[in-house]
Amino acid sequence: MGAHTFPQDALGEDTVVIKPDYMGICRADAKEIHGSRDVPEDRGPLFGHELVGTAVFAGAGTGFQEGDLVTLNPNITPTRTTGFAEYVFVHGTKEQLDQAVVRVPEPDIRDDIWMPEPFACIVHALRKLLDLTNLPSLQGKKVGIIGAGCAGLMFAMYARHLGASVSVFNRGETRRAFARDQKILAEGEIHPLSDANSQAHQNQFDIVMVAPTIATTELLETAADMATDGAVLFVYGGTRKGDSFPVGQADIDTVRRQERIESVEYLGKQLDISGAYGCLREDYEEAFRLHAEHPHDFPLEKLTSRQISLDDFPHLVMDIAAGKADHPGKVLIKAAIAS
Numbered sequence: 373m374g375a376h377t378f379p380q381d382a383l384g385e386d387t388v389v390i391k392p393d394y395m396g397i398c399r400a401d402a403k404e405i406h407g408s409r410d411v412p413e414d415r416g417p418l419f420g421h422e423l424v425g426t427a428v429f430a431g432a433g434t435g436f437q438e439g440d441l442v443t444l445n446p447n448i449t450p451t452r453t454t455g456f457a458e459y460v461f462v463h464g465t466k467e468q469l470d471q472a473v474v475r476v477p478e479p480d481i482r483d484d485i486w487m488p489e490p491f492a493c494i495v496h497a498l499r500k501l502l503d504l505t506n507l508p509s510l511q512g513k514k515v516g517i518i519g520a521g522c523a524g525l526m527f528a529m530y531a532r533h534l535g536a537s538v539s540v541f542n543r544g545e546t547r548r549a550f551a552r553d554q555k556i557l558a559e560g561e562i563h564p565l566s567d568a569n570s571q572a573h574q575n576q577f578d579i580v581m582v583a584p585t586i587a588t589t590e591l592l593e594t595a596a597d598m599a600t601d602g603a604v605l606f607v608y609g610g611t612r613k614g615d616s617f618p619v620g621q622a623d624i625d626t627v628r629r630q631e632r633i634e635s636v637e638y639l640g641k642q643l644d645i646s647g648a649y650g651c652l653r654e655d656y657e658e659a660f661r662l663h664a665e666h667p668h669d670f671p672l673e674k675l676t677s678r679q680i681s682l683d684d685f686p687h688l689v690m691d692i693a694a695g696k697a698d699h700p701g702k703v704l705i706k707a708a709i710a711s
């Protein structure tokens with residue numbers, strides 16, 4: 373690493389520069405390092421997209437002010453630099469920036485930090501699920517969730533808030549223990565993934581969320597076995613171009629990225645396959661509202677398992693991408709405080 377002069381020439385009328393205080397490492401960052409993620413051209417790579425920081429420069433045409441406490445929505449424009457940096461440059465029209473840079477209405481968020489973007493994606497996904505299925509809420513529904521990663525745990529928080537009972541199934545013990553120890557899930561809400569195939573959990577769930585790193589055929593089969601006849605299988609975990617489920621029926625990558633719903637038949641059961649992708653500014657606003665009004669239901673701060681410095685980041689992220697390191701919950705990078 374060397375020292376570089378600040379790129380003054382990049383400070384245009386259409387530019388917001390954010391100095392992040394905290395950045396989050398997402399599974400998508402690791403996937404982009406080893407090339408196992410299809411990058412959509414309209415929004416660019418995700419590498420370094422979870423952050424909370426201060427606008428330190430706001431061009432005259434941006435609608436922002438220096439000093440604004442902000443976060444990023446990476447689903448709007450590819451004309452931005454990575455969030456894993458001391459400064460992040462976002463360029464766009466006023467309308468684009470209005471979506472891509474989101475004001476944080478919690479002045480104290482840095483005292484007990486949580487990452488707005490992954491929660492906004494969950495808020496978006498559940499809103500889509502209710503829209504697509506014409507359900508007013510999840511009151512009385514049995515929701516099964518595959519994966520107790522950050523996504524699975526936030527789904528559990530929100531589904532419970534909407535009146536559902538939740539059962540989360542996770543392959544490894546580390547994330548199961550994390551969910552229990554942090555009191556994010558109660559003892560009876562978290563199970564080994566192998567239990568999903570037991571009689572007690574087969575044909576039980578009205579909705580099954582599939583939220584692991586990759587929505588493999590095997591995991592989708594497990595989800596479909598857990599589902600009741602007429603249930604919804606909601607695909608949130610990674611899919612790639614050409615993936616289908618049941619094999620040769622629904623194109624699950626398109627279903628997820630274009631947020632559709634499709635009926636399929638699986639071993640004599642009728643299932644609706646649906647999914648969601650990304651989020652909008654209104655999802656951030658709803659995420660902030662939920663967190664402020666229902667802190668007990670949304671203990672998002674408890675998802676943090678570790679904080680590191682930006683200097684430690686390259687080594688750790690390469691280890692995560694290589695499968696040599698794996699931390700439950702969220703690993704956060706805390707920027708150095710200027711002296």
Ligand SMILES: NC(=O)c1ccc[n+]([C@@H]2O[C@H](COP(=O)([O-])OP(=O)(O)OC[C@H]3O[C@@H](n4cnc5c(N)ncnc54)[C@H](OP(=O)(O)O)[C@@H]3O)[C@@H](O)[C@H]2O)c1
Pocket residue numbers: 398399400490493518519520521522523524542543544545546547565583584585586591608609610611648649650651700701
């Ligand atoms: N649709 C969207 O808008 C959107 C937004 C954000 C993220 N996502 C997707 O959601 C995925 C999960 O995100 P996250 O933040 O929850 O990641 P995470 O915190 O890293 O958790 C990954 C989860 O996947 C499980 N897993 C990995 N490989 C598995 C396998 N072979 N079999 C069974 N379980 C496996 C892990 O279980 P173990 O503990 O056993 O390893 C863990 O529960 C991401 O990879 C991404 O594709 C989608």
